[in-house]
Amino acid sequence: MSTTTQQKRSGGLRELGKMFGGGQSSGRQVGILGALVVIVVIFQIATGGLTLDPTNLINLVNQNAYVLILAIGMVMVIIAGHIDLSVGSVAAFTGIIVATSMNSWNLPWPLAILLGLVIGALIGAWQGWWVAYVGVPAFIVTLAGMLIFRGGNQFIGNSATVPVPDAFTIIGGGFLPDFGPDIGYSNPTLLLGLAVAVVIVIQEIRVRRTQTRMGSEKAPLWVSIVKIVILLGIVVYATLLFAGGRIGTSFPVSGIILGVLVLVYSFVTRNTTFGRHIYAVGGNWHAAELSGVKTKRINFFVMMNMSVLASLAGMIAVARSVASGPGDGVGWELDAIAAVFIGGAAVSGGIGTIVGSIVGGLVIAVLNNGLQLLGVGVDRVQIIKGLVLLLAVGIDVYSKRQGRPTLRGLLRRNRKNPSPGDQNAVPIERPSVAPTGSAEETSRSQSTTPN
Amino acid sequence: MTANPTILEMRSITKEFPGVKALSEVSIEVKAGEIHAICGENGAGKSTLMKVLSGVYPYGTYSGDIIYQGQEMRFKDIRSSEHAGIVIIHQELALIPELSITENIFLGNEPGRGGIIDWQVAKTEAIGLLARVGLSDDPDTQIKNIGVGKQQLVEIAKALNKSVKLLILDEPTAALNEADSQHLLDLIRGLKGKGVSSIMISHKLNEIEAVADSITIIRDGKTIETIDVVANGVNEDRIIQGMVGRVLENRFPEHESTVGEVFFEVRNWTVQHPLTTERLVVKNSSFTVRRGEVVGFAGLMGAGRTELAMSIFGRSYGTYLSGRVFKDGKEIQLRNVSEAIDHGIAYVSEDRKSLGLNLLDDIKRSIVSAKLSKISKGSVVDKVAEHTVAERFRTSLRIKTPTVDEGVNKLSGGNQQKVVLAKWMFTDPDLLILDEPTRGIDVGAKTEIYGIIRDLAAQGKGIIMISSELPELLGVSDRIYTIFEGTITADLPSAEADPETLMKNMTSKRAVSR
Numbered sequence: 032m033s034t035t036t037q038q039k040r041s042g043g044l045r046e047l048g049k050m051f052g053g054g055q056s057s058g059r060q061v062g063i064l065g066a067l068v069v070i071v072v073i074f075q076i077a078t079g080g081l082t083l084d085p086t087n088l089i090n091l092v093n094q095n096a097y098v099l100i101l102a103i104g105m106v107m108v109i110i111a112g113h114i115d116l117s118v119g120s121v122a123a124f125t126g127i128i129v130a131t132s133m134n135s136w137n138l139p140w141p142l143a144i145l146l147g148l149v150i151g152a153l154i155g156a157w158q159g160w161w162v163a164y165v166g167v168p169a170f171i172v173t174l175a176g177m178l179i180f181r182g183g184n185q186f187i188g189n190s191a192t193v194p195v196p197d198a199f200t201i202i203g204g205g206f207l208p209d210f211g212p213d214i215g216y217s218n219p220t221l222l223l224g225l226a227v228a229v230v231i232v233i234q235e236i237r238v239r240r241t242q243t244r245m246g247s248e249k250a251p252l253w254v255s256i257v258k259i260v261i262l263l264g265i266v267v268y269a270t271l272l273f274a275g276g277r278i279g280t281s282f283p284v285s286g287i288i289l290g291v292l293v294l295v296y297s298f299v300t301r302n303t304t305f306g307r308h309i310y311a312v313g314g315n316w317h318a319a320e321l322s323g324v325k326t327k328r329i330n331f332f333v334m335m336n337m338s339v340l341a342s343l344a345g346m347i348a349v350a351r352s353v354a355s356g357p358g359d360g361v362g363w364e365l366d367a368i369a370a371v372f373i374g375g376a377a378v379s380g381g382i383g384t385i386v387g388s389i390v391g392g393l394v395i396a397v398l399n400n401g402l403q404l405l406g407v408g409v410d411r412v413q414i415i416k417g418l419v420l421l422l423a424v425g426i427d428v429y430s431k432r433q434g435r436p437t438l439r440g441l442l443r444r445n446r447k448n449p450s451p452g453d454q455n456a457v458p459i460e461r462p463s464v465a466p467t468g469s470a471e472e473t474s475r476s477q478s479t480t481p482n
Numbered sequence: 483m484t485a486n487p488t489i490l491e492m493r494s495i496t497k498e499f500p501g502v503k504a505l506s507e508v509s510i511e512v513k514a515g516e517i518h519a520i521c522g523e524n525g526a527g528k529s530t531l532m533k534v535l536s537g538v539y540p541y542g543t544y545s546g547d548i549i550y551q552g553q554e555m556r557f558k559d560i561r562s563s564e565h566a567g568i569v570i571i572h573q574e575l576a577l578i579p580e581l582s583i584t585e586n587i588f589l590g591n592e593p594g595r596g597g598i599i600d601w602q603v604a605k606t607e608a609i610g611l612l613a614r615v616g617l618s619d620d621p622d623t624q625i626k627n628i629g630v631g632k633q634q635l636v637e638i639a640k641a642l643n644k645s646v647k648l649l650i651l652d653e654p655t656a657a658l659n660e661a662d663s664q665h666l667l668d669l670i671r672g673l674k675g676k677g678v679s680s681i682m683i684s685h686k687l688n689e690i691e692a693v694a695d696s697i698t699i700i701r702d703g704k705t706i707e708t709i710d711v712v713a714n715g716v717n718e719d720r721i722i723q724g725m726v727g728r729v730l731e732n733r734f735p736e737h738e739s740t741v742g743e744v745f746f747e748v749r750n751w752t753v754q755h756p757l758t759t760e761r762l763v764v765k766n767s768s769f770t771v772r773r774g775e776v777v778g779f780a781g782l783m784g785a786g787r788t789e790l791a792m793s794i795f796g797r798s799y800g801t802y803l804s805g806r807v808f809k810d811g812k813e814i815q816l817r818n819v820s821e822a823i824d825h826g827i828a829y830v831s832e833d834r835k836s837l838g839l840n841l842l843d844d845i846k847r848s849i850v851s852a853k854l855s856k857i858s859k860g861s862v863v864d865k866v867a868e869h870t871v872a873e874r875f876r877t878s879l880r881i882k883t884p885t886v887d888e889g890v891n892k893l894s895g896g897n898q899q900k901v902v903l904a905k906w907m908f909t910d911p912d913l914l915i916l917d918e919p920t921r922g923i924d925v926g927a928k929t930e931i932y933g934i935i936r937d938l939a940a941q942g943k944g945i946i947m948i949s950s951e952l953p954e955l956l957g958v959s960d961r962i963y964t965i966f967e968g969t970i971t972a973d974l975p976s977a978e979a980d981p982e983t984l985m986k987n988m989t990s991k992r993a994v995s996r
Contacts, residue, residue: 303858
């Protein structure tokens with residue numbers, strides 16, 4: 032009896048957890064999403080409304096799209112039980128070649144992007160080969176890659192900056208072209224918002240239908256409705272914000288690229304055999320191998336994919352800053368790794384989600400941005416970011432050790448304790464469990480230790 | 483207090499996990515200088531009770547009282563219970579393989595001053611402690627270089643060093659062979675004479691019958707009864723009855739075998755140790771399996787049973803040297819695990835936690851994990867089909883869980899094993915290799931697994947069952963091979979075999995050809 036009431040009670044939260052792909056890490060991600068909301072609200076108040084200002088939001092997306100793209104690849108690497116330290120250097124290496132190709136060889140920009148992706152794939156194949164087939168730990172392979180490709184960038188570019196043509200900059204700092212009647216809002220952004228809203232509703236209906244087909248216990252209808260209302264609220268609000276910016280601005284192109292990647296990779300990790308195999312390899316390498324998973328191939332592709340995404344991130348960053356330089360991408364790997372761990376991934380592999388990592392990345396992004404708006408110096412911003420990372424993972428580790436897997440579990444436990452009588456059928460004369468702290472008992476419990 | 487013959491009393495212990503009541507009002511009384519066995523099916527709450535006692539679940543997370551040597555105890559962690567002289571030896575040994583015996587014995591308790599270890603003292607004391615447990619190995623030997631049996635003894639030596647008064651042994655003989663088990667049980671009896679009481683959790687009822695002075699039976703988180711063996715005597719059937727709450731007529735399923743043609747054959751299989759090239763782990767072994775037949779493999783620990791099975795299953799162990807595999811009269815190549823699966827071969831590992839399951843996964847994902855392609859279109863997993871499959875196995879194998887979305891780490895050993903069996907049944911194998919399929923599983927679940935094995939055989943599948951428990955092999959198999967040092971030494975129909983014959987062939991060097 033107690034079980035069912037409890038399940039019902041936590042049903043709503045559990046459903047929310049399913050937005051993040053369910054599984055054992057979802058509770059953590061609901062927690063981090065809550066943290067993101069709190070941080071946004073705090074900064075919105077502290078900056079006097081500057082945080083959720085259209086121009087600032089557009090900046091936020093443009094500034095962070097490439098780190099978030101890196102986080103997508105990084106979480107897959109980390110789920111598989113590896114790490115990639117080379118992403119910043121790979122991004123810079125690709126960036127300088129792509130910039131040179133357009134600048135010196137007059138390669139048209141779409142071809143240049145293709146070239147960049149091919150370079151990423153080649154680098155990824157190189158690193159993946161060492162990790163998967165030779166068996167060198169990814170930490171070492173990518174530490175080497177970090178040096179090799181940083182050096183490569185400076186060698187090719189002569190440690191100088193190479194500018195890129197204007198047409199190319201659309202992927203980094205560009206906006207959707209406006210069309211249709213002038214209603215004071217950016218029309219493409221409104222359409223985009225509408226599309227997202229429709230997708231959210233359809234998705235929820237699909238999920239419920241699937242649950243019906245599986246015959247599994249469905250969340251009550253109100254949970255779905257509340258969820259949809261909240262999400263639609265956020266979408267409408269965000270759409271109006273992004274659409275209401277300066278004339279000529281809209282939701283940034285880099286944000287759209289990011290959004291598409293999030294959707295695609297979420298699907299890949301959650302719904303495909305490849306995705307399953309990544310979790311299997313990270314969760315228990317031996318068991319995966321004995322289940323017929325080609326673990327080497329999985330490791331190879333995960334590493335390769337990371338480098339492709341790093342190249343893409345590099346090109347977007349070059350497009351945003353209109354040039355490729357020797358210092359591009361320094362420290363990106365750390366931002367991406369931090370995003371992934373704040374987003375609930377396990378250091379030992381096997382646990383993590385794309386959406387969680389994006390939320391983790393947004394936490395860092397909003398912190399960065401908000402602190403800058405408040406005029407806090409780079410020095411202190413770094414200190415705060417470091418503490419946030421430590422705190423986020425620390426809370427997670429602590430609550431796991433206490434046998435409460437999540438913050439949610441903590442809340443539930445406290446709620447449950449005051450009413451043990453309803454199902455326990457305990458004799459009333461049984462001594463109370465709660466430590467009363469009376470002098471007698473305290474001394475007695477202490478006396479046992481020195482024995 | 484010294485007149486009190488009771489060393490430990492746990493009163494009305496109740497322990498809840500979110501959604502589950504693992505222990506409900508469990509009470510147990512252990513007298514000084516006795517061996518007290520705790521029996522119960524998997525998931526009955528035995529291990530939870532011992533974790534409460536040893537402080538793994540600290541005071542305040544459970545309700546009830548622990549009275550030890552006349553005092554109420556409130557352990558806040560394992561250290562505080564060890565201070566009081568209660569030492570628990572877990573099923574999974576807590577030794578560090580790269581360290582020496584001495585270093586392991588004194589780990590966390592090093593003799594010396596100001597953080598500087600006095601290795602002379604440590605070594606001398608280690609030799610003394612080893613002698614007390616009947617070991618004469620060099621204390622500088624690394625743990626990884628001694629066998630599991632000896633490792634278990636080192637654990638006990640470590641406990642003795644902590645001046646243990648109450649020793650808790652969780653499945654101490656699960657990984658040991660008969661000789662090592664016997665030695666360990668003798669040692670526990672010897673300790674009893676020296677004033678060390680023991681609590682022993684074991685699924686091996688014959689051992690309990692042999693050594694226990696009293697037995698507490700736990701079922702579904704409740705104390706069922708305590709049997710005073712000294713006064714009243716006991717037999718296995720009596721224990722089983724208490725554990726499952728009913729009289730188990732027959733532990734092994736009645737079966738009529740309908741053995742068909744030979745469909746699987748291995749010829750002259752030879753495998754090298756993965757690291758030591760001069761060592762042959764499997765030597766020139768040949769065997770056959772018929773349709774609908776359960777073939778037992780008997781051998782002592784280290785005889786090469788698992789190595790033989792794993793090397794056939796897609797060369798997942800050692801270096802293949804020579805040998806051929808035939809299925810349905812045709813030679814097949816099994817160069818990796820996916821080829822083996824494609825040829826309809828399944829291998830259920832003896833080590834389900836580290837080789838059989840991804841403990842981070844949930845039940846439904848685990849069940850389909852060895853043949854995802856079966857429920858995928860393109861490479862997209864059909865989650866509805868996945869759920870349906872998992873539900874089907876949950877019902878047919880009676881996996882005890884509220885939903886198939888539950889994590890496999892939350893299941894008891896027996897139910898985890900059922901998930902592993904489901905995972906391999908889902909691959910539609912023709913040949914199932916089951917390596918110690920009932921290790922660490924309680925009697926009730928064992929009987930269920932025997933039933934599943936016979937059902938699979940009745941469907942015409944071939945089964946290879948590797949087991950250290952001879953009664954189980956004799957009760958379930960149709961035919962038994964014995965292995966000794968990598969060589970198959972006998973091929974006996976189980977109707978003609980008995981434990982003595984098997985044991986003789988498991989320890990003899992001359993190979994019997996057929």
